[in-house]
Amino acid sequence: xxxxxxxxxxxxxxxxxxxxxxxxxxxxxxxxxxxxxxxxxxxxxxxxxxxxxxxxxxxxxxxxxxxxxxxxxxxxxxxxxxxxxxxxxxxxxxxxxxxxxxxxxxxxxxxxxxxxxxxxxxxxxxxxxxxxxxxxxxxxxxxxxxxxxxxxxxxxxxxxxxxxxxxxxxxxxxxxxxxxxxxxxxxxxxxxxxxxxxxxxxxxxxxxxxxxxxxxxxxxxxxxxxxxxxxxxxxxxxxxxxxxxxxxxxxxxxxxxxxxxxxxxxxxxxxxxxxxxxxxxxxxxxxxxxxxxxxxxxxxxxxxxxxxxxxxxxxxxxxxxxxxxxxxxxxxxxxxxxxxx
Numbered sequence: 001x002x003x004x005x006x007x008x009x010x011x012x013x014x015x016x017x018x019x020x021x022x023x024x025x026x027x028x029x030x031x032x033x034x035x036x037x038x039x040x041x042x043x044x045x046x047x048x049x050x051x052x053x054x055x056x057x058x059x060x061x062x063x064x065x066x067x068x069x070x071x072x073x074x075x076x077x078x079x080x081x082x083x084x085x086x087x088x089x090x091x092x093x094x095x096x097x098x099x100x101x102x103x104x105x106x107x108x109x110x111x112x113x114x115x116x117x118x119x120x121x122x123x124x125x126x127x128x129x130x131x132x133x134x135x136x137x138x139x140x141x142x143x144x145x146x147x148x149x150x151x152x153x154x155x156x157x158x159x160x161x162x163x164x165x166x167x168x169x170x171x172x173x174x175x176x177x178x179x180x181x182x183x184x185x186x187x188x189x190x191x192x193x194x195x196x197x198x199x200x201x202x203x204x205x206x207x208x209x210x211x212x213x214x215x216x217x218x219x220x221x222x223x224x225x226x227x228x229x230x231x232x233x234x235x236x237x238x239x240x241x242x243x244x245x246x247x248x249x250x251x252x253x254x255x256x257x258x259x260x261x262x263x264x265x266x267x268x269x270x271x272x273x274x275x276x277x278x279x280x281x282x283x284x285x286x287x288x289x290x291x292x293x294x295x296x297x298x299x300x301x302x303x304x305x306x307x308x309x310x311x312x313x314x315x316x317x318x319x320x321x322x323x324x325x326x327x328x329x330x331x332x333x334x335x336x337x338x339x340x341x
Contacts, residue, residue, distance in 0.1 A: 043142045044073050044081045046111050049090065050141075052100050053108035054200070063096045109173040114149050115141040116162035116169075121152060123163040124286045131209055133163065134199050163285070165196030165215055165249065180251040183219075184229055184242045190221045194233075196249035207244050212332055216282035218263070219250065234281075234335065235264030264338060266317070267331040269305060275336040277301045284333035296320040297334050 051070055055062045064082065068075045082098065085091045090104035100108065118137040122128050128136065144152065150171065153159075160176060162168055167175040180195045194217050199205045213233075222237070223230035229245040231238055240248075269275055279299055280289060296319045297303075306318035307325075314325040326334075 041077075041081065041084075044071075044077050045085055045090075046107075046142055047071055047073065048078065048081055048085065049100070049104055049108040050111050050115075052091065052098060053105060053112065056100060062098045064098060065096070067098060106173050109169040109175070110146070110149075111141050113153075113169040113171075113173075114144050116166055117149060117152050117156065117159075118144070119162045119164070120156055120159050120168070124156065127287055130163065130283075131206070134202070134205075163215070164199050165194075178249055180249040182246045183221075183231070183240075183248040183250050184245040186221045186224075186250060186252065188221050188224050190250075190252055191218065191255055192250035192252040193218055194248060195251045198247040198249075204244050204247050207240075208247065211238055211240065212329065213238060213248065214281045214283040214333070218253070235268040262337055263335050265332045266303070266326075266334040266336050267315075267328050269303075269317075269331075269336065269338070271305045271308065274302060274304050274339045276339055277303055277334060278337050279335045281333040281335060288330075288333075292330070292334065295324050296322065297324075302339070303336065 051067065052062060068078045071078060082091065086093050089101055090107060092099045092101055115137045118140045119133045122133045122136060159168055165178065167178065169175040178196050186192065194215055197208055197215060217233045219231045219233040221231045229240050229242055263278060277297055277299055284292065301319055303317055303319045305315060306323040307316040309315065313328045315331065316323045316325045
């Protein structure tokens, strides 16, 4: 085969362009792949730290097998990340057991701070449904820098608790304790206020969401057995399996200081009944809360049903001379006392 200088030149130029495209500074394929791997590696490490902190807070001993089973990550990536974290003194590895070091615990609290602040932001400043808060915060916790996190905290007024009632660590990694006990531990006739709803595991949290149970509600335990927990709150009865009720924390109240047991949800109002608005549930937040207030659903306003749809969802309410339709989930966040018709 005869040597062709033009073909050789084209091959040289093509090879040069390919090498440049691969190793080009910052935007080259090599650097993009490397940065993506480093980003993924950082995410895996931070997920491990957060999970270790969560399991340790329950007083559990964590082995590598239990950790890998609890994470949605390849086992090989988890093992590799644990090795690097051990070298960097973020975790201690003793045989098959894992334990956070002081530095690892502080790092985990920084991630938790971002996550809970972001959930607070989603609840107060956006229209995202609460079923989306956790997953969106899971993404942002690996992205925000410390400086951006502090800016976010300032914008929110440096809150102490997230929308689920979880304490938010401050810049020094300090956080308040949740004061209360699991709903499943309360005795029959106990009265308390819901102060925390655990959002993990996801399958249990979704059951709680489906029941439309609210932070801040006053409850009374009506029945307790190995099969179910029955409690009454804001004019409605709720029935949960004990394993689900254990994810709800309640601060017990003395019976002689309870004032809200005659408070009902607007969604429980029947045709022909007259009521007065006494406030908004803590579940009504951000733009949705402001919209309801602008429409006239303010404390002290008398209200009644104006028109029912065939399926009774939505329902039109007569408020301040206007008929306003609300879905059941919206009406459930408006609290009332019933008046004599």
